[in-house]
Amino acid sequence: MAASLPLVDTCCSPLTEGALDDAAASTLAAKFKALADPARVRLVSIIAAADGGEACVCDLTEPLGLSQPTVSHHMKLLAAAGLVAREQRGRWAYYRVVQDELTSLAGVLRSGAAPSVNNG
Amino acid sequence: MAASLPLVDTCCSPLTEGALDDAAASTLAAKFKALADPARVRLVSIIAAADGGEACVCDLTEPLGLSQPTVSHHMKLLAAAGLVAREQRGRWAYYRVVQDELTSLAGVLRSGAAPSVNNG
DNA sequence: CTCACCTATCGATGAATGTCAATACGTGGC
DNA sequence: GCCACGTATTGACATTCATCGATAGGTGAG
Structure with a gap:
């Protein structure tokens, strides 16, 4: 009976x-894993x-205290996971x-069932 | 005197x-990271x-196809992260x-600002 | 007490990861 | 074309991680 919306289709149930x-x-x-660092x-x-x-890599190295290649590496991982978009x-x-994508992930973490219906 | 709000105290803003x-x-x-596997x-x-x-370790080894020590190891990590609770x-x-905890994490991923106010 | 059962820990190993220095790539200005 | 600038890639290294077999710890049954 779940009015299965294609909302979470991006990822998983x-x-x-x-x-x-x-x-x-x-x-x-x-x-x-993309957020596990x-x-x-x-x-x-x-x-x-x-x-x-939005921000460029040059704006991100200083607040993180990491080198430019490292920041670029992290951004590549985040982009590969679809969590950020790149624009030259x-x-x-x-x-x-x-x-x-973040909202979709949030949806995965929320309990899909009605809150009143516990598992008892 | 950190005027820390107890709202999202479970985790982060x-x-x-x-x-x-x-x-x-x-x-x-x-x-x-606890969910990054x-x-x-x-x-x-x-x-x-x-x-x-709820489930015991003996119920989890078979569907995962992993050894009992490995499952126990994963459960320890999940418990350390507060995502699962253990009861003997x-x-x-x-x-x-x-x-x-999952709901708290979901809250972190949702945009706190009004949805209409995008970053355009 | 002894045994069977379920779970946790230990030790080892191969793979993945985060980081940097050096360097290559692309773009715009001259 | 040449150079300066921002970014991405490469190579290397130390650390962390996932996994297993072997084993120890703890609980209930006989």
């Missing part, structure tokens, strides 16, 4: 709704908080957060 | 609300889908999902 097969779990784990978590938050919601503008590469 | 410091990012990354993602989903919302009952160790 909610974690707590049913047992996931290995493929779905791998897809999901890959996205969580303090540097990448900070990158996402800094970009989201940046003016215009002149000599600069601007990154912005893909909120849809 | 939303990712997209402002730049996180290293401590908050590390705390957050540690929780995501297909085996652990499956474990959480299987436990959540299990009868009564007789000879069995029953694990259940801590939905509050």
Whole structure:
């Protein structure tokens, strides 16, 4: 009866709704892995908080205290996971957060069932 | 006197609300790291889908195809991250999902600002 | 007490990861 | 064309991680 909306089609069904097969779990784990590092978590938050919601690599090295290649490496991983989008503008590469992906991940973590219906 | 708000005290403030410091990012990354493995993602989903919302290690080795020590290891990591709770009952160790933690993580991923106000 | 059973820990090993210095790539200015 | 600038890639290194077999710890049954 679940009015199955294609919302979470991007990734997987909610974690707590049913047992996931290995493929779905791998897809999901890959996205969580992209956020499984303090540097990448900070990158996402800094970009989201940046003016215009975007930032170039040159703006990210200093607040993180990491080298430029390292930041570029992290951004590549975040982009590969679909959590940020890259746009080349002149000599600069601007990154912005893909909120849809974060929201989709959030949906996976929320319990799909009605809150009143506990497991008792 | 850190006027720390007890609201999101469980974890951190939303990712997209402002730049996180290293401590908050590390705390957050540690929780995501617990879900950054297909085996652990499956474990959480299987436990959540299990009868009564709980399962013992003996019920988890077979569907995952992993050895008992490996499953025990993963459960330890999930428990350390606060994502599952352990309860010893007789000879069995029953694990259940801590939905509050998952919901808290979901809150971090959702954009705290009004949805209409995009970053354009 | 002894045994069977379930779980956790230990030790080892191959793979993945984060980091940097050096360097290559692309773009715009002269 | 040449150079300066921002970014991505390469190579190397130390650390962390996932996995297993062997084994120890703890609980209930006989």
